[in-house]
Amino acid sequence: MVIRPETPNDYESIREINIAAFADHPYSHQTEHLIVEALRAARALTVSLVADIDGEVVGHIAFSPATINGMECGWFLAGPLAVLPDFQRQGIGQQLVGTGLKAIRDLGAKGCVLAGNPAFYVRFGFRRSSELVLDGVPPQFFVCLPMDETIPQGKVAHHAAFSVTA
DSSP: OEEEOOOGGHHHHHHHHHHHHHHTTTTOSOOOOHHHHHHHHTOOOOEEOOOOOOOOEEEEEEEEEETTTTEEEEEEEEEEEEEEEEGSSSSSHHHHHHHHHHHHHTOOOOEEEEEEEHHGGGGOOOOOTEEETTTSSSSEEEEESSSOOOOEEEEEEEOGGOOOOO
16 A cells, blocks of 8 residues: 555545545535545645555545634644545554654644544544634544644634535
């Protein structure tokens, strides 16, 4: 398996992966593919990686800038993260997250936030923090990873692409 940056040839595969991965997800509005496309159209995909197995794209992760209290401060939002159902639970998501976190660190990121299952993300150093909140996301599912050990306080906002509707 190779983790690599997306190319235009991957766009349709990324769309299909997100549709399939979130089809039965209980907390999804099934708009993840639209979010990725809107982030791409707005040039807000800072890092967009795919997992490629023998020429087949089977997973994807996106990283986009986040603001805290309305200001850009070097923090990013990870997600969506999606792996085709037949390839889940094989470590592909872990590799996508790990490679993506390295990529944003290399860009000088000060931290990363995401909405997801804390049990999965704790292995990367993500943790809950009462200092940061994201409207509409229950605190138990909102985690952060400070990259310089400081956590700002305030309201996190994601790119407007996350508000896209089907």
